[in-house]
Amino acid sequence: MGCTTLLVGRKATNDGSTIIARNEDCGDGSFNAKSMVAVLPDQQPKTYTGVNSHLTIELPDNPLRYVCTPNTDRSDGVWGEAGINAANVSMTATETISSNARVLGADPLICYKPAKGTPGQSGYEPEVPGGIGEEDLVTIILPYIRSAKEGVQRMGALLEQYGTYEMNGVAFGDDHDIWYIETVGGHHWIARRVPDDCYVAQPNRLGIDRMDLADALGAQRDYMCSADLPEWMAANHLNVSLSEGAAADEDFHGIPAVFNPRQAFSSYTWLDIVYNNPRAWYMCSVLNQTSPLFHGADPTYTVHSMDIPWCMVPEVKISVMDVKNILSSTYNGTIYDCYGNLGDHQSRHLYRDIGINRTCETSILQIRPYAPHAAQGVQWVAFGSGPFNTAIALYSNVREIPAYLDTPSNVSTESFYWTDRLVAALADPEYFDNMEAISGYQQETLAAGYASLRVTDELINADADMDDDAAIKTLEKANAQLVDLVKAANDKLLGSVLFERSLKMQNAFGASDH
Secondary structure, eight states, X not given: OEEEEEEEOGGGBSSSOEEEEEEEEOOTTOOXXXXXXXXXXXXXXXXXXXXXXOXXXXXXXXXXXXXXXXXSSGGGOOOOOEEEXXXXXXXXXXXXXXXXXXXXXXXXXXXXXXXXXXXXXXXXXXXBOOOBOTTTHHHHHGGGOSSHHHHHHHHHHHHHHHOBSSOEEEEEEOSSOEEEXXXXXXXXXXEEEOOTTOEEEEOSSOOOOOEXXXXXXXXXXXXXXXXXXXXXXXXXXXXXXXOOOSSGXXXXXXXXXXXXXXXXXXXXXXXXXXXXXXXXXXXHHHHTTTOTTTSSSSOSSOTXXXXXXXXXXXXXXXXXXXXXXXXXXXXXXXXXOTTOSSSOTTGGGSSOXXXXXXXXXXXXXXXXXXXXXXXXXXXXXXXXXXXXXXXXXXXXXXXXXXXXXXXXXXXXXXXXXXXXXXXXXXXXXXXXXXXXXXXXXHHHHHXXXXXXXXXXXXXXXXXXXXXXXXXXXXXXXXXXXXXXXXXXXXXXHHHHHHHHHHHXXXXXXXXXXX
């Protein structure tokens, strides 16, 4: 699975909210239909079994209500992906990340092994369950946490107990903090709090480039990690830093107190150059538009750079609209833009786009500390390919989601997901002929989302708690009204791009009947 993550700390956003956002991209040659649902406490399983891992986990009592974006077809698992719970904690899972052979040899992934032979006969070997993975994480973590830091703590404990069958990065947000955790091999992990004044541009590569072991194994203000991380690193010679601690209290089992995990644990391959690094470079170049780090005759970082910083301070504060535009981008305005008129055919298809054709959903998860407590969580959800879609601003503290986001298995224009897919496929061949209509649609619907939040916030009692029936009904009504507006705009846009595409059919002829 390929994804792109963008995290924005509260002092780097235009309104003081925390934002964690991610494109959920399908694997090459596949398109997963997605829905958005509300999961009530009595709908949450007590015992969970992963479809891919065959691992069974007993879940805690008293889960919180939450919303998420699971697969419409659950035969391959839930894949809840992104959501916000009734404690106003957000979670997006996962950013598939890379590793290297040194790490995977030192702590192998915990993969499912099917049974061999026949029970009761000689040579029979029972199945061996795998660890936890993307399929499971939202379901087994989000209903049980009340802060972003608790999200890291629960995931870290699950990794240490059950292991994982894949390398992943997961983000958690609350009204104050954002934490990001990355798996390292089968059972180990690292995590860092996003600095309040920074953003994080995260492609499919292990990204954290600074670890402070003294903090991670002590106060855990900004860092966390597996309890045995330094011992494990030392035993397996995973430290590649040339600098050594000058004093005994500056290292842990010979590992420098401060080191670069990306150098130790990540990949440095040609695939990173064409698949990962360009996305980080573009996101940073947009958010730091005048910085010599990314611009000028001799920038510090280029499209091929392996060492682009994990977090950076933006030049101007970032809004949800900015996040949506960046996660929809195709290297706009550069020679690498597949829809652009700069460069040539080769340059326009050199690198993997951010707003790729196989994005199945994008969730921009916003926790707004200035809003009434019952209305702080907003999940801006978009389905389909980013350049052609919009994001709907949906309050998360609800018990029902409008039916337009309950995606059927079959193609239907009564579905947000399928209509967006149809618009993208029809508009793509005549990109410039359709972009005026698409841009107008995006402007109208995003503005309507902002307006819905502004008006509805004023209707919610500041003292209302998360279970206040009147508040929840008001939020559900606002969601329904906004979805109705988006559906009408989506239907109109579909008609427009269908008309444009019909004009360019191969059997078109210039003379009219007479």
